[in-house]
Amino acid sequence: MKKKLLLILALLILLPQVCGAWDGERKGFLLGIGFGAGVDSYSGVQYDKLGPQENSDTKLAFAASPRIGYAINDQVAFYYSRHPFLFPVKDAAGKDVAITSCIEALQAHYFLSKAAPSPYLGFGGGVGYFFDDSISNYSGESLKGIGVIATAGYEAIKHVSAEFSLHFKSPQSGATDVGATLLVTVLGY
Numbered sequence: 001m002k003k004k005l006l007l008i009l010a011l012l013i014l015l016p017q018v019c020g021a022w023d024g025e026r027k028g029f030l031l032g033i034g035f036g037a038g039v040d041s042y043s044g045v046q047y048d049k050l051g052p053q054e055n056s057d058t059k060l061a062f063a064a065s066p067r068i069g070y071a072i073n074d075q076v077a078f079y080y081s082r083h084p085f086l087f088p089v090k091d092a093a094g095k096d097v098a099i100t101s102c103i104e105a106l107q108a109h110y111f112l113s114k115a116a117p118s119p120y121l122g123f124g125g126g127v128g129y130f131f132d133d134s135i136s137n138y139s140g141e142s143l144k145g146i147g148v149i150a151t152a153g154y155e156a157i158k159h160v161s162a163e164f165s166l167h168f169k170s171p172q173s174g175a176t177d178v179g180a181t182l183l184v185t186v187l188g189y
Contacts, residue, residue, distance in 0.1 A: 024158065026074040026111065026189045030067070034163060034185030038063035040085040040101050042130070044175040047143060049097045049132040054089045061085035063181040065163075067107075071189065074114040079107045081124065083149060083167060085179055098133035101177050103147035103167055116158045122151035128169025130177060143171035153185070161185050 041058040062085070069079030084102035091097045107124030128147030135141050146169070153163035163185050169177040 032187035034065040034183035036183035038181035059087040061087040130171035145170040
């Protein structure tokens with residue numbers, strides 16, 4: 001386990017150097033992460049780990065957003081990103097179950113200025129997931145459907161921004177999951 005963690009950390013440090021990143025210009029390789037809070041509201045979700053009263057609810061959640069991508073210039077960037085909401089629910093036996101509701105998306109961001117400070121707008125689409133901590137989102141037991149995200153942010157200083165996002169997921173037929181996040185993000189370029 002320690003060897004895997006060291007390998008991942010080494011790749012995160014060395015890969016950007018090899019790709020010519022971290023030159024201070026947005027153009028090129030991008031690697032970032034955001035952390036913050038969110039509100040997730042789901043309705044009509046039929047999932048075995050949810051208790052009988054839990055198929056529709058609104059939860060405060062921990063939110064994050066790792067991303068990797070490429071900017072074709074200093075204003076237009078494309079990312080693969082993941083936007084998980086993590087929150088507890090009660091199962092049928094009354095025990096706490098950790099739920100993850102997330103979107104894995106391809107996103108496009110447009111920065112209004114070529115350098116910080118700069119507001120930006122983004123939009124993306126991909127797969128929306130709903131699953132518990134005993135499985136992964138790629139498991140056949142997780143709920144999967146369409147996911148869409150819209151983002152507005154402000155890069156106050158180079159590499160650091162505040163970001164607000166709206167999320168829509170349809171993890172199964174007849175179910176909807178809508179959320180909002182407020183994140184502080186760090187983007188290496």
